[in-house]
Amino acid sequence: MTKDSSTQHLVVIGAGASGYFCAVNAARLCPGLSVTILEKTGKTLSKVKVSGGGRCNVTHRALPIAAFTGNYPRGARLLKRTLHQFQASDTWNWFESRGVQLKTEADGRVFPCSNNSQSITDALEAEARKYGVHVQLHQTVMALKAPENSPQAGTGQPGRWEIQLMGQSDPLQADYICVAVGGLIKRDAYQFIANLGHEILPPVPSLFTFNLGRHSITGLMGVSVENAAVRIVGSKLKQTGPLLITHWGFSGPAVLKLSAWGAEWLAEKTYQFSILINWLGEQWPENKLREQWAEIRDQNAAHAMGDKNPFGLPKRLWSYLLKTAGIIESLYWSKLPAGPQNKLIQTLVADVYNINGKTTFKEEFVTCGGVDLAAVDPMHMQSRVHPGLYFTGEVLNVDGITGGFNFQHAWASGFAAASHIAQNYQQTTENQ
Ligand SMILES: Cc1cc2nc3c(=O)[nH]c(=O)nc-3n(C[C@H](O)[C@H](O)[C@H](O)COP(=O)(O)OP(=O)(O)OC[C@H]3O[C@@H](n4cnc5c(N)ncnc54)[C@H](O)[C@@H]3O)c2cc1C
Incomplete structure (x- = not known):
């Protein structure tokens, strides 16, 4: 995130479920990549903490992918791709292998056996510490400037993104950006994304x-x-x-x-x-x-x-x-x-x-609308407009019904973006 040109930087915008998951997986998959999460509030993983009445309905019972995607009014096509990389059974294994025991209730919802969302946030935070993810709170991203010499310009050395933060005159720099700002009820809050050439579908509540x-x-x-x-x-x-x-x-x-x-x-x-x-x-x-x-x-x-x-x-x-x-x-x-x-x-x-x-419903609404999927590669969550720019979670025009489907999308899209960033990182570091 500094001007050090030898280290590559990933900046994740938003410390919610999908941004956090992208950050910890990218940091684990790419030792040497510097990973920073910028969060506008003073807290990380706030929705995870309050979700499921404080119990966190972390995913849904594993189903064949075609049946699982039937629970998403918007985004089923994208989910078909991301779930092939990270489905409900992978969520289960990811958390269990980090010491979180899970259970499936009769209606298919999956919760930590502790019945406490803290088990989930503790596991994610331990992973962030283990792989050196930097978390910066009270940092609101106001604008993004795409690199002038993108990797597709054939320079071999990609240019860097500039990130303008509220109240700071000097922009931060990054090689990869993951926008994980969640569902934003006010359309204006998406303006910094729209300015990059991405269409925003009007946000309205669901559930x-x-x-x-x-x-x-x-x-x-x-x-x-x-x-x-x-x-x-x-x-x-x-x-x-x-x-x-x-x-x-x-x-x-x-x-x-x-x-x-x-x-x-x-x-x-x-x-x-x-x-x-x-x-x-x-x-x-x-x-x-x-x-x-x-x-x-x-x-x-x-x-x-x-x-x-x-x-x-x-x-x-x-x-x-x-x-x-x-x-x-x-x-x-x-x-x-x-x-x-x-x-x-x-x-x-x-x-x-x-x-x-x-x-x-119990304050557990999700947002329908957001970043139009037509300009996002459903396999990697990368923007079709700007290489190096990724979108994960609810900021996309994807939402599921209740039952753990929204978190599953957050984990799957975060993982898909992290895997692609890792591939790009390895390619560019091999070429250097
Ligand atoms: C009360 C509640 C309970 C829920 N319970 C469940 C459940 O049990 N199971 C389930 O599957 N789903 C549940 N959901 C839905 C689920 O929480 C969301 O779909 C999921 O959290 C989306 O993750 P995300 O990372 O995309 O966004 P979020 O979790 O919303 O995180 C986005 C983050 O980005 C930050 N941010 C926004 N703009 C900026 C900016 N400009 N600069 C920097 N940071 C920014 C926000 O402050 C926030 O921390 C619940 C939702 C709510 C509201």
Whole structure:
């Protein structure tokens, strides 16, 4: 990072998961490369520390790559390349071989056995110390200037990047830059990247819950359905899975997945839209329920409707749905008139709610948008505009659903960039 021309320097911008991982792996793979992380705040790895409710959901259960990438609304194509170099099993081995015992929970999320994110940050920090990574806090990068004589200019000796820091007149210099500044909600914060000729796709939040405003169903807060199907009216967006009623609206995996897959569309609609809930799940489409209704009614004929809920829905929800359909709980199944029966079928499989705004899920939002992938080599994370410039983690237009997929992208992209920097470093040092 100094003007010493015999040593090559990598500067990583951002001490989050992906920048840190790139730095420690590059330093390990290239003894002799000087590696510095510049971090604008006073802390490193802050999101890792608070992630997963302080437990750090470090990755997801290993799956075939095609199945794993199905969990990324944006960036699946890039992930296909990076995961071939560093997938969930590699994350597992990387941390376990550095003394962090991991465990997989029933839903596939991987955590340290300590249930404490400190185990993860300790391992990364020990690695940084072991390989001499310099970390400089309170350093905000304001601008980057590309080398005038890039390696492609055929000089044999690449030029150096200049890094302008806030409050400092003299720029720093580096041979390789890794931009790992995370998801930035304000578009202006990406300006120093846009100035290099990289397109920035508008950043919008992903992973949020749906607000209803004042609605009687919020009285059922805490009630959840194991396998509902939720569809956004006027779009092709549809997800299934657990659905949770909260005091402000709806949450749970079905809603979080919808918010991720629909992040851009929902932002365009300023989070005003309608959803259709099938409380019985996809296995009960309306036509099947109508076909089997007579049989269901006959089987339960001798019971009051409030007492006999043939679909296994939570009792409070069943009572609520009966009320919505205008059915009193003491009515016998055998006496159910055609009008309320029709309304109940509709309510069970196509219950409409108007959504009015969003709420961040446990603060664990990620950013959809950022550096356009078209100008980034998906194998090495290197810019197609400027050799020697790399992008890793959430600054890219890549995001996953909850479950450890976002950290897996951070590790995989950080590792892919580090490996390519190591290759370039070895080539240039051999040529000298
Ligand atoms: C509360 C919370 C919990 C989460 N929990 C999980 C989880 O359990 N599992 C999971 O997979 N994902 C989780 N995520 C998502 C995950 O944390 C992120 O996807 C991941 O941290 C992205 O890593 P990153 O290195 O790209 O960016 P970040 O971790 O955001 O790091 C970027 C760093 O760059 C610094 N920076 C920004 N601009 C500059 C600049 N100009 N100069 C210098 N430094 C700069 C920032 O201060 C920051 O430290 C969670 C997210 C949040 C917010």
